[in-house]
Amino acid sequence: MPVHPFIVHFGIAFTWLAGALYALNVLMKESFCSNQQVFYLHLAGVGGIGAAILSGLSAKEGIVLTAAAELPLKWQQIWAYATVWLMGLLAIWAYLRMKRWQKLENVLFVGIFLLSCVLMSVGTHMGGKMVYEEGVGVSVNTITNE
Numbered sequence: 001m002p003v004h005p006f007i008v009h010f011g012i013a014f015t016w017l018a019g020a021l022y023a024l025n026v027l028m029k030e031s032f033c034s035n036q037q038v039f040y041l042h043l044a045g046v047g048g049i050g051a052a053i054l055s056g057l058s059a060k061e062g063i064v065l066t067a068a069a070e071l072p073l074k075w076q077q078i079w080a081y082a083t084v085w086l087m088g089l090l091a092i093w094a095y096l097r098m099k100r101w102q103k104l105e106n107v108l109f110v111g112i113f114l115l116s117c118v119l120m121s122v123g124t125h126m127g128g129k130m131v132y133e134e135g136v137g138v139s140v141n142t143i144t145n146e
Contacts, residue, residue: 002059002137004052011048012124015087018042019117022110035098042091042113049084049120056080056127059137069134072126079123086116 018041024032056077065073090113097105130136 002055002062004055004059004137007048007055008052008124008127011045011050011052012120013045014041014048015045015120016117018045019110019114022113026106026110035094035101039091039094039098042087042094046084046087046091049080049087053077053080053084063137065136066134069130069136072130072134073136076123076126076130079119079126083116083120083123086119090116 018038021033021038021041022035025035025038060073090109093109097109101109131138
């Protein structure tokens with residue numbers, strides 16, 4: 001049984017949660033929680049996205065792709081790689097600057113982070129479309145009347 005469907009949602013959830021908390025910290029006069037705590041969620045999101053990529057590559061070996069699903073799968077993989085790299089670079093930025101954020105820099109960081117979350121969601125939507133419209137990775141069970 002492929003583990004990709006179980007793993008893929010963790011990176012999405014951790015990343016969106018980190019984005020929401022980063023944004024709350026910018027919007028509120030007093031921090032909702034420390035940026036260091038949010039940074040750990042951010043890292044968990046990057047790790048979850050990386051695990052989703054690895055599990056997706058592993059699952060790909062065991063499925064038969066239709067011609068209609070090959071191109072969308074390729075684009076979804078490219079999107080996933082771009083997302084993990086962008087989120088990773090943002091994690092490095094946060095690590096290096098977290099204790100010395102200037103207000104404008106923090107707002108810029110949060111804006112780019114939330115835009116990255118939207119881009120990640122586009123990629124995950126592509127994956128969902130392949131499953132629900134093309135049946136990629138779905139096993140077909142037949143019903144027999146005995």
